Amino acid sequence: MTFRKDADLSGGSVSGGRGGGRRGMAVGGGVGGIVVVLVALFLGVDPGQLGLDTGGGQGDPQSQSRIDQRLEECTGEMANTDTICRIKATTISLEDVWGQQLPQQTGMAWEQPHTTIFEGSVSTACGAASSDVGPFYCPADQDVYMDPSFFDQVLAGQLGGSDDLVATSYVVAHEFGHHLQNMFGDLRRSQQDPQGPSSGAVRVELQADCYAGIWFHYATTTPARGSQEPLVESLTEQHIDAIIQTAEAIGDDHIQKASGTRVDPSSWTHGSSQMRRHWLVTGYEQGTVEACDTFRAQL
Numbered sequence: 001m002t003f004r005k006d007a008d009l010s011g012g013s014v015s016g017g018r019g020g021g022r023r024g025m026a027v028g029g030g031v032g033g034i035v036v037v038l039v040a041l042f043l044g045v046d047p048g049q050l051g052l053d054t055g056g057g058q059g060d061p062q063s064q065s066r067i068d069q070r071l072e073e074c075t076g077e078m079a080n081t082d083t084i085c086r087i088k089a090t091t092i093s094l095e096d097v098w099g100q101q102l103p104q105q106t107g108m109a110w111e112q113p114h115t116t117i118f119e120g121s122v123s124t125a126c127g128a129a130s131s132d133v134g135p136f137y138c139p140a141d142q143d144v145y146m147d148p149s150f151f152d153q154v155l156a157g158q159l160g161g162s163d164d165l166v167a168t169s170y171v172v173a174h175e176f177g178h179h180l181q182n183m184f185g186d187l188r189r190s191q192q193d194p195q196g197p198s199s200g201a202v203r204v205e206l207q208a209d210c211y212a213g214i215w216f217h218y219a220t221t222t223p224a225r226g227s228q229e230p231l232v233e234s235l236t237e238q239h240i241d242a243i244i245q246t247a248e249a250i251g252d253d254h255i256q257k258a259s260g261t262r263v264d265p266s267s268w269t270h271g272s273s274q275m276r277r278h279w280l281v282t283g284y285e286q287g288t289v290e291a292c293d294t295f296r297a298q299l
């Protein structure tokens, strides 16, 4: 997936977050520890509600201003090589697509969530969180939180997801899926029934994958704001394979195998590799919110 080189990436609801002083334990804490946390939270919805408080929020103005400066400089061309710019470009394309599709398909107006890019740890309305929770969405401040180091070190490095930047776009689109669920009032179903292969939590996560698929369906054909041309220039078969590889890498069964623990469906919170692949592909092929009704589906 590539963005148009001359695309305008100015503006956008993305900024650097307050980094914290716990960088040592963040992603350097050892595979075992990380994977255990990821089983609970990876691409999850809300660290605060799981009682995690990792002592962030000390503030690291240098990290924040470095990220803000990079965000200012981002161009479409940089979005094809740089993770921070890729995150920003993806949020703008998501706004283009959902701004058009949501009213067309449901009659609701899209409200763009804010996206915060941080290093180490971050203060949120859902509590403090460190990088090892992975990317997440906080419904209390309607903000998507991303640490760029997660993609190389954990997703591609430890879990065997694709190292193509399209994997980063998929994760951003998944978190925006949680924002959509928050708008629909469906996000709470995750907390009401938090574990098991057909639990509310798994249905919420699979639906977010399906919503991510909808974005991929329309990304290359939806015109960018103030332009005739889409922000996303191409999405190839290779890119689709990379997205599927990533969806499979973050299945609960794969994460349990990778962490050396027994595969135990009763502890699943996000769904198996096969389930995640299935719902991502469903959203991509169908392109409709209706096709993503994981709550009525037989899992």
Ligand SMILES: [Zn+2]
Residues within 6 Å of the ligand: 042, 043, 044, 045, 174, 175, 178, 205, 208
């Ligand atoms: Zn999620």
